[in-house]
Amino acid sequence: MYKRKFPVTLDCGLDLIGEVMYGKWKMRLLYFINEGHKRPSDLQRKIPHASRRVLNIQPKELQEHELIAKTIYPQLPPKAEYRLTEFGKSLIPIISTLGKWGDKNQKRLQKVILNRTSKGLTPKSQLN
Helix, strand or coil: CCCCCCCCCCCCHHHHHHHHHCCCCHHHHHHHHHCCCCCHHHHHHHCCCCCHHHHHHHHHHHHHCCCEEEEEECCCCCEEEEEECHHHHCCHHHHHHHHHHHHHCHHHHHHHHHHHHHCCCCCHHHCC
């Protein structure tokens, strides 16, 4: 069982959102579920660099934080689908704004990330 090194801080909005959204693929999962990619296999195709393990764990965490819900259909073969809750839908405009900011600043961000990599520092994206 994972044991935290530091206690959870719940008295600041930034800490709260960090606690809920921490995880490399969570924003993409929410975005793609909103776009209609609701089945786990669809999400695996949309995010091919994410491992199956991560694509099992992070949606479960999103469920625990009440951002998505999972429906399992009683059929053979088994079928499961995710959907955003109303709470999860409230994050989509924020995720879209962050994506647009990233697109607008793509060249600069690529430059600083590549510069960091060339200095032998690990990009944060490789730490998850």
